[in-house]
Amino acid sequence: MTIKVEMTSLTTIQKVLASPGIGSFFFDDQAAIKAGARREGAAYVGRAETHGFKAVREPSESVSVMLVLSDGYIAKGDCASVQYTGAGGREPRFHAAELAAQIEQQMARHLAGLDVRHFRETAVYAEKILEDSFGAKRAAAYGISQALLDAASHVAGHHSMAQVIKEEWRIEQPIGVVPIYGQCGDERYTNVDKMILKGVPVLPHGLINTPHLVGANGETLEQYVKWVRDRIAQLRTSDHYHPVIHLDVYGLIGACAGGSIEATADIIERLERAAGPHSLGIEHPMDAGSRDAQIKALGALRQALKSRGSKVAIIADEWANTADDVHLFAEAGAVDMVQIKTPDLGSLHHAIDAILDCHRHGVGPVLGGTCAETDLSARATANIGVATGVTQMLAKPGMGFDEGFSIVFNEMNRAVRLAEALR
Template identity: 40%
Template sequence: MKIKKVLCAPGFTGFYMDDKEAIKEGAKSDGFIYRGEPRTPGFDTIRQTGEAVSVMFILENNDIVYGDCAVAQYAASGGREVPMRSKDIIRVLEEKVVPLFEGKDITSFRQAAEEFDRMKIDGEQLPASIRYGVTQAILETVAKARHLTMAEVIAEEYGLTLELKPVRINAQSGDERYTNVDKMILKQVGMMPHGLINNVEEKLGKDGEIFLNWVKWVVNRILDIGPEGYRPVLRFDVYGCMGKAFNNDLDRVTEYLLQVEKACKPFEVFVEMPVDMKSNEGQLQAFKYMRKKLDAAGSALKLIIDEYANTYEEIKVWVDEKAADMVQVKTIDLGGINNIVEAVLYCKAHGVLAYQGGTCNETDKSAVVCVNLALATQPFAMAGKPGMGVDEGVMIVNNEQERLLTILRAKKAGKL
C-alpha cells in the first residue's frame, strides 16, 4: 500500500509528565501540581502536561491510518529519553520522517518497521517516541491493505498461532488509592492496584508502615466486596522507595518484602522496582541478591524490573541473567513496536514473565495498537492505559480486546 501524504497533528496524552527525582526527594503536592524546582533535565516544572503527536498516513486508496508519538510519565528517568513537546516532535517528523514515507510502498510490517526503527540519521536513531508512533501507523497500513486486524498481521509475520484467549488487564490507581481500588474490584481486573508509591514520607512510610497498612486494606477490600472466587494478581510499583527508606540495605529490603508477601495472602504478589541503584549493573546485581534471599526464605513473591530494562537489548540482558521474575516491557520506551513483539516473545521463550506495560502518559490509539500486539503474543498481562482514572484505560483496552476476540472467533468459525 502506497502512502500519498503524511500529516502531523498535536494532541494530549492521557496523563502528565512528572519529574520522578523531585517527587522522590520530597516535592510537596499542592492540589494536582507539585511545588518546587525540577531536578531532572528537560523539565520546566515538576508536573507538566503530557503532549502527543498523531502521525497520519493518507493511503493511495484514501484510507487514513495513524499512530501516536509520546513519552513516558517519568521521562528522563533510569535511562529514558528527556521530555519532548509536541512542537519538537512535529519538527523532527516534518524534517526527517515525512520525506521518507511520502510515496513509500509498504507491504510488510516487520520489514518496514525494523528498517525504520534501526535507521540512523546523522549517526543516531530517531527518538523512541517518534519510532513508537510511526511504527503504529505502519502496522495499521499493512492491516488495511490485507483487510486483517493488526493482531492477525503480527501473528502472520512472526509465525504465531492466535490463541483467542484474553490477556489479563493491569489497572493502576494513581494517587486515588482507595476509590480506584474499588473501581478495579467492581470491574474485576486481573492485575492490580499499582499504587504509585513514589514518595517515602507520604506513601511508603519511613519504616514502611504506611504502605504495609494500605496493602492490608487492599487485600481485605477485595475479600470484602469482590465476588466469590475473584483472585486478582497483586502488583505494586514502589519506584525504589523501599531502598530509599532502608538506605539501600538489601537485607532490610528483603525482610520488608517478606512482610508485604505475608500481608498479601492469599493472593499472588509482584513488587516492581523495590530499589533503584542508579545504574544498570548495580540494579542487576541488587535484584539477583534479593531474588536469592527471597528464594532462601521460601518466598513466592516476584520481582519486576522496569527502569534499566528500557530497550530490547537491555531486556535481553535481564532475561539472560534471570535477575527478575518479570520484565515490564515498557512499550513506549522501546521505540518501534516491533521491539515490543520481540521482547515479549524473548521473555516467554526463556522462562521469564512478560508484562506488556507502558505508561499512563500514552493515548487511546497507542493503547488500542498495544492490545493487538498482546493478543498475538500473549504476555502474562497488559496495561490498562492511558490515564490514572482506571475506568477510561480499562475500558479502552478491555473493549478492544473483546472486539478482536469476537471478530477472530467468528472468522475461525467460518462466520466471516
Template identity: 45%
Template sequence: MQIRDVLLAPGDGAFFYDDQEAIRSGAIQDGFIYVGAPTIPGFEAIRIPASSLSVGLVLADDVVVWGDMMNVQYSGAGGRDPLFNTGQISDLMSRVVVPRLFGVDASQFRKSCAEVFESVELLRLPLAVEYGVSQALLRASAHLQRKTMAEIICAEFDLPLPMCRVPIYCQSGDAREINVDKMILKAVDVLPHGLINSRQKFGVNGQTFVEFVKWVATRTGQIGRPGYHPVLHFDVYGWIGQEIGLEPQSIADFICRVADSVPDFTLNIESPADFDSTQAQLENYAKIVSILDNRGSSARIVVDERCNTLEDIRLFAEAKAAHLVQIKTPDVGSIADTARAVLICKANKVGAYVGGSCTETDLSAQASVHISVATQADMMLAKPGMGVDEGFSIVGNEQNRLLAMLTRRRTQNENVG
C-alpha cells in the same frame, strides 16, 4: 506508492509528565500540582500536561491510518529518553522520517519499520518517533492485508492465532482508595499499582505501605464478588531501597514480610530499588530474585527503571533479574520491539508485562492490546490515564472485540480446511 501523504497533528497525552527526581527529593503536593523547582532538563514545572504528536499515513485508497507519539510520565529519569518536545519531534519527522515513509512497502510491517527507523548519523531516532510511526505502519499493513493488527504480528513472528485473553492490570493514581473500590467492583485481574512514589506514601520503615497492602487485600473480600481473587501489584518507585537500604538481603527480607501479611495473594513488587545504573540494577535484582525463590516466597519482583530498551529487556530476562519485566512500550520504541520483548521473556521463562504509561492515548493503547494478545503476554496495562474506568474500558473492549474477530477467523479457516 502505497503511502501518498503523511499528516502530523499535535495532541494531548492522557495524563501529565512528572519530574521524578524532584518528587523523590521531597517536592510537596499542593492539590494536583507539586510545589518547587524542577530538576530534570526540559521541565518548566515539576508536573506539566503530557503532549503527543499523531502521525497519519494517507494510503493509496485515501484511507488514513494513525499512530501516536509521546514519552512516559517520568521522562528523563531512570535512563529514559528526555521530555517529549512536540516542536522538535515534528521538525525531525518532516526532515527525516516523512521522506523515508514515501519509499516503503506499507503492507510489510517489519520491513517498513527497519527501513524507516535507520539511524541518523549513528544516532537512533527518538523512541517516541519509533513508537508512534510503528503503530501507524502496523495499522497500514493490517488495512492493506484486510487483517487485524494482531494477525499481522502473528504472521510476521510465525505465531499461532491466539485463543486466550490477557489479564488486565489497572493503576490507581493518587485516588487510591476510591480507585481500588472501582477495580474490585469491575473484577480487574491485577491491581492496584498504588503510586507509592514518596516517603509520605511509603512511611517510616515502609509501615504505611504495608498497611495499604493489607487494606487492599481485606477490601477485595469485603466488596468483591464471590471467588474474586486478583493478583496484588504495587509500584514502589524504589522506595524500599530508599528507606530500608540498598542491601539485597534487607530488601528481600522486607518484601517477604509484606508477602506474609497477605498470605492468600500473589504479590508483585515493582521497582523495589533503584541502583543508579543498568548493570547495578541487573546484578542486585538477580540477587533479590534468587533470595525470594530460595525462600519459596509468593512475592514476585517486577523490573521497570533501568530496563527500558529491547537490549535491556534481553539482559534482565537472560540473567533472571526479575520474575516479571515491564515492557514499557514508549521506552522500547518500535512496537515491533515490544513483540520481540515479549517473546524474549517467554523464551527465558520470565513473565512479560506489556505496560506503558498513563501519558499515552487511546490509539497507542489499542495497538498495545493487539501486540499483547498476539504474543500472549502475561498481563497488560489498562491505559491511558489514571482514572481506571477509561483505560480499563479502552483496553478491555479492544481485547474483547479482537478475540471475537479472531474466533470468527479461526472458524473460517477450519471450514476452508
C-alpha cells in the same frame, strides 16, 4: 537496505502528516520529586531538576502521525513518552509542536511511495531514518510504527493488528484474552473499589512514589496492602475472583531499607504475609543506579526471597528501557517478570521481540506503558498483548482507571472476537 516500491498496483504511502496533541496525564520530573518537591493539589511546587523540564509537573504531550495511503485510507498512530520521562536512563521529554514539524519535514520524503504490506520491514526501515536525525527518536518511532501497523492491517484485509503480528512473527498460539493490570493513580482507595467491582485481575499498582507511602520500615505500605486484601474480600461478588496484588514502589522499599538486600527482603516478606491469600508482585523494589547494577541487585534480592520460601514476583521496570536491556534481565534470571514499557522501547517491533524473548527465557512479560499515552497507542499495544500472550497488560492511558480499562479491555475483546470469526 531499501524497501521503497513505486508500483501503482501496491498500496503505498502518499503523504505523511503530523499534529501536536496531549497525553492522558502529565510528564513529571522524578528527580525533583525525590529531591523534595512538594505536592500542592494537582501541581508540584519546587524547582525542575531534569533536562527538558521547566516545571516539576508539565502536561504530557503526544503527536498524531497520519499516513495517507494510495487507496485513500489514513493510517494513524500516536507518539508518546512516559510519565517520568528522562529518568532511569530514558529519553528526555519531547515537545509536541517541534516533533510534529520534524516528522512532516523529514519523514515524508523517505516514506513517500513505501509499500506498507509488511509491518516488520517498514518499522525497521523507518527507525533507521529516525536514528540519524531525531532527538526524540523513540517517541517518534513509537507513533510512526503504530501507523505502519495500522496500514499493514488495512492492506491485509482482515483489519486486525493482532493478526498481522501473529503472522509476521509466526506465533503459533491463538490470539486470546490476557489479564489486565489496573493503575489507581493517587486515588488509592476509590479506584481500588472500582477495580474490584469490575473484576480486574491484577491491581492496584498503588503509585507508591514517595517515602511516606512506604514508611520507615514498610509499616505504612503494609497497612495499605492489608486494606486492599480486606477490601477484595468485602466487595467481591464471586469466590472465584482472586486478583493478584501488584505494587509499583519506584525503588522506595530499597531506599527505606538503606539499600540493604536483606532488609528489603524483610519488608517484602511482611507485605507478602499481609497480601495473603493473594499472590503479590513488587515492581522496581529497589534502584541500583544503572542497568548492570540493577540486574545484579534484583537478582540478589530474588534469590534472598526464594531462600526464605517467598513466592513474591519481582518485576523489573527502570533500567529495562530497550529490547537489549530486557534480554539481559531475562537471560540473567534476575526477575520473575519484566515490564515492557512500550514508549521506552520505541518502534513496536522491539516490544514484540522483547516479549517473545521473555517467553523463551521463562520470564513473564508485563506489557506496560504509561498513563501519559493516548487511546490510539493503548489500542495498538493491546493488539500486541493478545497476539503474544503476555503475562499481563496495563490498563492505559490516564490515571482515572475507568477510561484506560475500557479502552484496553474493549480492544482486547474486539481482537479476540475477530480472530475467532475469521479463523
